[in-house]
Amino acid sequence: MKSLLIVLFVAVSSLTTFGQETSTMNGTYEGYIDGVYVFSDGEGYTTEFSNITDDVANEFDLNSEKFVGKQFMITFTVDSEMDEDDEEIQVSTIVKLLMPM
Structure with a gap:
């Protein structure tokens, strides 16, 4: 039963x-x-x-x-x-970068 729950969790997470x-x-x-990638916008x-x-790191x-x-x-x-204190945090991931021409 435990392994079935794990499989279901992984399946739902991947979807x-x-x-x-x-x-x-x-x-x-x-x-x-x-330890973070920092970007600033035009307004500072x-x-x-x-x-x-x-892919982006490569x-x-x-x-x-x-x-x-x-x-x-x-x-x-x-x-x-x-997080380690069981508080919900927002984690941002860069999935694509483009340099304007």
Whole structure:
């Protein structure tokens, strides 16, 4: 019974990830600071992304200083997760990056 519940949980989790809604924003890359990828918009607001997909990480090495100050169009997802204190937190993941021409 326990293994059936685990299989059902994994199946439902994978379905929700597949159809997950994305958002986009334009921003200037500020750097990889304190374990997050930081971008600022034209009004000076910053957005932090905790994760990045492997495809994006292979195309853009955001851990280096090479892209600091560069403009990007960022496509991302936001998930709710529980932290170590059992509080719900929002975790943003970059799923696509484009550099405007």
